[in-house]
Amino acid sequence: xxxxxxxxxxxxxxxxxxxxxxxxxxxxxxxxxxxxxxxxxxxxxxxxxxxxxxxxxxxxxxxxxxxxxxxxxxxxxxxxxxxxxxxxxxxxxxxxxxxxxxxxxxxxxxxxxxxxxxxxxxxxxxxxxxxxxxxxxxxxxxxxxxxxxxxxxxxxxxxxxxxxxxxxxxxxxxxxxxxxxxxxxxxxxxxxxxxxxxxxxxxxxxxxxxxxxxxxxxxxxxxxxxxxxxxxxxxxxxxxxxxxxxxxxxxxxxxxxxxxxxxxxxxxx
Amino acid sequence: xxxxxxxxxxxxxxxxxxxxxxxxxxxxxxxxxxxxxxxxxxxxxxxxxxxxxxxxxxxxxxxxxxxxxxxxxxxxxxxxxxxxxxxxxxxxxxxxxxxxxxxxxxxxxxxxxxxxxxxxxxxxxxxxxxxxxxxxxxxxxxxxxxxxxxxxxxxxxxxxxxxxxxxxxxxxxxxxxxxxxxxxxxxxxxxxxxxxxxxxxxxxxxxxxxxxxxxxxxxxxxxxxxxxxxxxxxxxxxxxxxxxxxxxxxxxxxxxxxxxxxxxxxxxxxxxxxxxxxxxxxx
Amino acid sequence: xxxxxxxxxxxxxxxxxxxxxxxxxxxxxxxxxxxxxxxxxxxxxxxxxxxxxxxxxxxxxxxxxxxxxxxxxxxxxxxxxxxxxxxxxxxxxxxxxxxxxxxxxxxxxxxxxxxxxxxxxxxxxxxxxxxxxxxxxxxxxxxxxxxxxxxxxxxxxxxxxxxxxxxxxxxxxxxxxxxxxxxxxxxxxxxxxxxxxxxxxxxxxxxxxxxxxxxxxxxxxxxxxxxxxxxxxxxxxxxxxxxxxxxxxxxxxxxxxxxxxxxxxxxxxxxxxxxxxxxxxxxxxxxxxxxxxxxxxxxxxxxxxxxxxxxxxxxxxxxxxxxxxxxxxxxx
Ligand SMILES: Nc1ncnc2c1ncn2[C@@H]1O[C@H](COP(=O)(O)OP(=O)(O)O)[C@@H](O)[C@H]1O
Ligand SMILES: [Mg+2]
Numbered sequence: 001x002x003x004x005x006x007x008x009x010x011x012x013x014x015x016x017x018x019x020x021x022x023x024x025x026x027x028x029x030x031x032x033x034x035x036x037x038x039x040x041x042x043x044x045x046x047x048x049x050x051x052x053x054x055x056x057x058x059x060x061x062x063x064x065x066x067x068x069x070x071x072x073x074x075x076x077x078x079x080x081x082x083x084x085x086x087x088x089x090x091x092x093x094x095x096x097x098x099x100x101x102x103x104x105x106x107x108x109x110x111x112x113x114x115x116x117x118x119x120x121x122x123x124x125x126x127x128x129x130x131x132x133x134x135x136x137x138x139x140x141x142x143x144x145x146x147x148x149x150x151x152x153x154x155x156x157x158x159x160x161x162x163x164x165x166x167x168x169x170x171x172x173x174x175x176x177x178x179x180x181x182x183x184x185x186x187x188x189x190x191x192x193x194x195x196x197x198x199x200x201x202x203x204x205x206x207x208x209x210x211x212x213x214x215x216x217x218x219x220x221x222x223x224x225x226x227x228x229x230x231x232x233x234x235x236x237x238x239x240x241x242x243x244x245x246x247x248x249x250x251x252x253x254x255x256x257x258x259x260x261x262x263x264x265x266x267x268x269x
Numbered sequence: 270x271x272x273x274x275x276x277x278x279x280x281x282x283x284x285x286x287x288x289x290x291x292x293x294x295x296x297x298x299x300x301x302x303x304x305x306x307x308x309x310x311x312x313x314x315x316x317x318x319x320x321x322x323x324x325x326x327x328x329x330x331x332x333x334x335x336x337x338x339x340x341x342x343x344x345x346x347x348x349x350x351x352x353x354x355x356x357x358x359x360x361x362x363x364x365x366x367x368x369x370x371x372x373x374x375x376x377x378x379x380x381x382x383x384x385x386x387x388x389x390x391x392x393x394x395x396x397x398x399x400x401x402x403x404x405x406x407x408x409x410x411x412x413x414x415x416x417x418x419x420x421x422x423x424x425x426x427x428x429x430x431x432x433x434x435x436x437x438x439x440x441x442x443x444x445x446x447x448x449x450x451x452x453x454x455x456x457x458x459x460x461x462x463x464x465x466x467x468x469x470x471x472x473x474x475x476x477x478x479x480x481x482x483x484x485x486x487x488x489x490x491x492x493x494x495x496x497x498x499x500x501x502x503x504x505x506x507x508x509x510x511x512x513x514x515x516x517x518x519x520x521x522x523x524x525x526x527x528x529x530x531x532x533x534x535x536x537x538x539x540x541x542x543x544x545x546x547x548x549x550x551x552x
Numbered sequence: 553x554x555x556x557x558x559x560x561x562x563x564x565x566x567x568x569x570x571x572x573x574x575x576x577x578x579x580x581x582x583x584x585x586x587x588x589x590x591x592x593x594x595x596x597x598x599x600x601x602x603x604x605x606x607x608x609x610x611x612x613x614x615x616x617x618x619x620x621x622x623x624x625x626x627x628x629x630x631x632x633x634x635x636x637x638x639x640x641x642x643x644x645x646x647x648x649x650x651x652x653x654x655x656x657x658x659x660x661x662x663x664x665x666x667x668x669x670x671x672x673x674x675x676x677x678x679x680x681x682x683x684x685x686x687x688x689x690x691x692x693x694x695x696x697x698x699x700x701x702x703x704x705x706x707x708x709x710x711x712x713x714x715x716x717x718x719x720x721x722x723x724x725x726x727x728x729x730x731x732x733x734x735x736x737x738x739x740x741x742x743x744x745x746x747x748x749x750x751x752x753x754x755x756x757x758x759x760x761x762x763x764x765x766x767x768x769x770x771x772x773x774x775x776x777x778x779x780x781x782x783x784x785x786x787x788x789x790x791x792x793x794x795x796x797x798x799x800x801x802x803x804x805x806x807x808x809x810x811x812x813x814x815x816x817x818x819x820x821x822x823x824x825x826x827x828x829x830x831x832x833x834x835x836x837x838x839x840x841x842x843x844x845x846x847x848x849x850x851x852x853x854x855x856x857x858x859x860x861x862x863x864x865x866x867x868x869x870x871x872x873x874x875x876x877x878x879x880x881x882x883x884x
Contacts, residue, residue: 006648006685010305014409017315021413024319025420029327029350098338106338117346119338121422226338229348230330232422280662280708288661295658303646306687380642387606387631388659 032231036104041078044068044225045098046108047087050152051178051202052258053223054083054108064107064225066254067126067245074241087152093119104234106226109196111156113221121229124242125222126251127260131161132200134211135192136185142192146171148181150195157219161194164214178203185209198223198260205259285389292390293398300369300402313364314410321357322417325479326350347520354421355515356478358414358433359508362441363469365410369403370448371464374455396549400445400542407441408434423519432518439534440511446541453548475499476508481524507533557620559584559711559743560605565614567600567766574600576766577614582745582759587737589754590747591849592763593859598747599639600766602715605745606636618711635709635742637700639716645689649680652688653703660707667706674702678732694725701732705740712736714746718753726753751849760849762856769856774849781855782847783808786823786831789816789840799835808851809858818843820854 028034036042046054046064054062065081072079082103086096098106111129112122139145147165149172151158165172173190175181182203184190193200197213197220204211213220227235245251304310329349376382376399385395412434418425425433451468503509514530517523560582567575574597582588590598603609605616607627616623618630643652650671657667675681678698683691691699697717704712714733718726730753737744746757754760754774761771770777785808790796793815800811800819806827808820818841821827828844845851853859 010302013308013311014305017311017413018416020315021318021416024323025417027323027420029420029422030330093338096338100337114346121348230350232348232350235422278666278708280666283661283663291661292659295655298658299644299647299651299655302651303644306646380638380640381644383608383638384642384656385659386608387634387636388656389628389632389661390659 029232030230031233032104032228032235033233033237036075036077036234039077041080042068042072042075042105043080043082043103044105044107045082045084045087045096045103046106047152048083048085049178050087050108050199052198052260060257062108063127063254063258063260064109066257067251068105068107068225070245070250070254071238071241074244075237100228104228104231105238109152110224110226111221112224113156113219116224116226119229120226121231121235122224122226123235123238125224126242127198127223127255128220129156129197129223130220131156131194131214132197132211133192133194133214134185134200134204134209136207136209138210138212139192142168142170144169144171145191146173146189148173148175148184148190148193150175150178150181150193150199152177152196152199156196156221160219161214165194182207201259288389289391289394292385292388293394293401296385296390296395296398297402297405300372300399301405303372304365304369304402304406310365310368310406310410313368314361314413317361317364318357318414318417321360322350322354322414322421326353326421347522348422350421351423351520352481352516352522353479354414354418354423355519356473356476356512358411358437358519359440359476359478359512359515360469360473361414362407362411362437363444363473363508364465365407366403366441366444367448367451367464367469369406370400370445371452372403373399373449373452392550393546396449396542396546400442400449400545403445403448404438404441407445408437411437411441418519425519429518433515436511436515436518436531436534439531439538440515443511443534443538443541446538446545449545450541450548453545472506472508475502476506476512477503477524478508478512507537510534557617558582559586559619560588560745561617562601562605563615565601565604565616566612567597567604567609568612574766575604575611578763578766578768579614580761580768580771582743584743585737585741586743586759587733587757588743588745589757589760590745590763591749591751591754591760591853592747593749593857595765596749596763597766598763599715601763602636602713602745602747605630605713606634607631632707633710635704635707635712637697637704637712637714637717639719639747641693641696641700643688643696643699643703646687648685648687649675649691649699650684652699653706656703657706662707670706670708674705677705677736678702694721694728697721697725697729698732701729705736709742711743712745714744716747716749718748718750726750730756751853754849762853764857770852777849777852778847781852782849783822783851783855784824784847785845785851785854786821786828787818787841787843787845788821788831788835789818789842790835791838791840795835795838809854822855 048054049056050062052062053064055065056062068081069079080103084096084098087098087108105123106120110116110120110122112125116122133139133142133147142165147170149161149165151161151174162172173184175184175193178195178199181190181193181195185193186207193203194214195203200211203209225238227238242251326349332349373382415425415430415433447468448464451464510525510530510533512530513523513525514527514534517527517530558581562581563579565575565578566573578597578601590601592598600609604611605618605623607623607630610624619633621629621633623630644655647655653671653674654667657671662670672681675684678701680695680699680702683695688696688699701714701717704714712733717733718729721729733744733746734756736742748754757774759772760774760777762769762777770781772780788799790799796815796819800807803821806821806823808822811817811819823831823844832842
């Protein structure tokens with residue numbers, strides 16, 4: 001026989017414990033958000049150009065820049081962009097000199113991969129990317145072709161791509177920039193190029209070329225903002241801001257303006 | 270003064286299996302009720318996760334967070350807070366399991382055990398009820414830690430929570446059995462502090478719970494980072510694998526094959542329960 | 553249970569703990585519906601005997617049967633008939649009164665409906681209905697005892713074994729417990745075997761078995777015991793030591809028991825009216841006090857063992873347990 005009084009007595013202790021623990025979860029675990037708010041600005045490190053995420057064009061600044069502005073607006077702070085031309089020039093992120101002292105957010109081609117997660121925390125995903133191929137004419141089979149490889153973005157699986165291309169007997173030429181790749185393809189020294197999907201899409205749109213994602217055996221990744229590990233309070237605020245951007249359609253509008261499929265915000269919390 | 274009510278009425282005989290199941294439920298329920306009414310145990314159940322996650326986790330977090338992109342001492346896909354979170358779940362389970370098991374000593378000394386020993390319950394049923402009860406309470410205490418998931422930035426889907434509960438149940442069963450095995454071997458009881466200091470904390474600290482053995486390093490490299498004796502202790506501590514399995518579910522990070530953890534917990538549960546039962550039959 | 557088979561039968565039962573022979577070839581039978589008392593001082597072996605009967609202790613030799621079932625070979629069948637109240641409290645003090653009874657019913661396989669009904673009846677019997685939802689630890693020790701008696705009846709036991717159910721209780725509570733037992737035997741037609749070291753309690757029993765050092769000294773109805781072994785005993789305390797010594801040597805043949813060395817310790821002498829008269833005539837003005845014990849079970853015990861049956865100091869184990877009960881609660 002469990003009387004009501006007995007049950008209440010038994011579970012009141014448990015309820016108090018659960019309540020206390022729930023209260024604890026509302027304590028701020030760190031100072032990252034309060035620092036941003038105190039400065040009145042959020043600083044973002046981005047590459048000089050990484051279309052369509054970062055273009056350098058004041059009228060169409062790129063998806064990530066527009067998103068960052070919207071997020072900063074939600075946070076009620078200014079956005080300070082710190083362009084970093086080392087990103088994209090150098091494979092080793094250590095040489096980029098991106099530190100906690102320079103910016104709070106790293107954007108412009110950060111993907112959610114094991115490698116990224118090893119160094120950074122991340123905001124919600126807003127689009128998908130992966131390796132894609134771009135060429136003037138559709139290529140049924142890449143076997144035996146000579147392709148330019150542009151691997152600006154850090155975090156995608158370069159080793160996986162290299163072994164995939166090797167298995168397909170592709171002759172790989174590493175190129176340094178989007179212009180080099182476009183010039184190579186246009187000049188005929190390359191049959192086509194392999195690069196990050198959004199970049200490939202932008203290039204294809206610009207030159208009216210053909211593009212296709214590489215087969216599923218090479219993973220696809222979510223595009224995210226990189227955040228410093230341990231900056232939980234800031235991260236939560238950014239996640240909330242993204243949720244709002246998605247809810248009121250601003251996120252979809254920004255992506256559409258650059259011709260990118262919205263993948264829907266994947267909540268990171 | 271004659272009251273018809275006290276006249277004897279024989280009770281219909283029921284199937285022995287049904288009787289054992291009913292008794293199992295009774296003994297299980299007793300354990301759970303006792304634990305719920307033990308305010309001291311509840312205080313431990315809340316203060317441990319708060320101290321470990323809140324104070325230790327937050328306190329050490331700045332030492333483990335990234336400062337320069339591409340540069341960390343250990344390349345690990347989690348924050349320190351996330352890393353110790355599954356271990357704190359295990360810690361709460363450990364304390365509660367062993368605490369429940371230790372009550373065997375009191376049952377033995379204070380006659381409750383005698384009361385069930387003269388019932389139709391088999392020794393196996395009595396022990397199973399006791400261990401299941403203790404394990405249930407331990408899983409509840411482990412789940413209390415899960416409430417802090419948001420705080421520790423551990424995202425959980427309902428499926429992950431279910432999987433975690435399954436692993437927690439296995440761990441709790443094995444640990445409660447371990448507690449009973451130890452309690453059965455103790456003649457005089459000096460207090461729970463002995464258990465805590467001699468069993469729980471040593472097992473916990475050498476289980477890769479508060480620092481990771483980096484999986485990217487080879488055995489030889491690990492021995493460069495940590496002294497060899499510590500590496501050996503961690504490698505041979507079964508709890509290492511249990512916590513690793515839990516970590517796999519809660520923060521998607523495994524140092525070992527998660528199946529090892531499940532296997533270790535199942536094997537430990539069966540073996541320890543068998544030993545406990547063997548001891549118990551001789552009471 | 554066939555009518556020919558006694559409720560409890562014990563044959564040449566022996567049990568040894570190391571060098572202590574706790575039971576020495578004990579044998580007796582308890583008939584159905586009998587109220588049977590096992591009387592003996594602390595350490596006599598009463599608990600040991602009861603533990604063998606309820607199958608939690610194995611005898612070294614001999615056999616014991618509960619309603620014809622061998623306690624060693626068919627413990628389950630034997631236990632089903634038994635309702636047991638242990639000497640040491642065995643309630644779960646964190647459970648309520650009702651929960652304690654319910655747990656017992658579950659563990660003994662009593663179906664839910666009967667359980668509920670039986671709990672109500674038994675709480676009524678021991679007058680604890682109003683306490684059903686109180687935690688057991690809030691009960692007084694007398695109430696705990698009553699609850700344990702109620703509990704032993706939940707599963708429709710035919711034979712009640714009670715180990716010192718009245719120990720440590722005040723006189724009023726003790727009387728109440730005996731009245732429950734009396735009523736139970738009458739209304740439920742059960743067999744009751746109860747141990748005690750309070751001699752005055754066993755007067756109302758059908759038969760009394762006096763046991764000491766693991767041996768049966770006498771077994772009969774209280775009346776027969778008094779008739780056979782009971783003597784009138786004279787207690788003398790003298791004013792000075794020389795008279796004391798004189799009486800001790802002069803009436804050595806009449807000494808009824810050991811006499812303490814202290815000058816104030818009474819001298820116990822077997823007596824009759826003529827002896828009392830003669831003694832008074834000679835020593836009347838040298839006595840400090842004198843008392844005459846009429847034949848009683850007390851004097852029966854005295855004449856059988858040469859010792860008086862009194863409460864003795866608690867043993868070490870009892871003290872440890874009591875300590876744990878007081879201080880160990882929070883660690884449980
Ligand atoms: N577990 C034990 N180990 C050793 N000696 C025991 C144990 N239990 C009882 N004894 C001894 O056996 C004798 C009978 O004890 P017991 O049956 O408890 O007596 P009673 O119940 O009549 O007081 C005592 O001398 C006691 O010291
Ligand atoms: Mg005794």
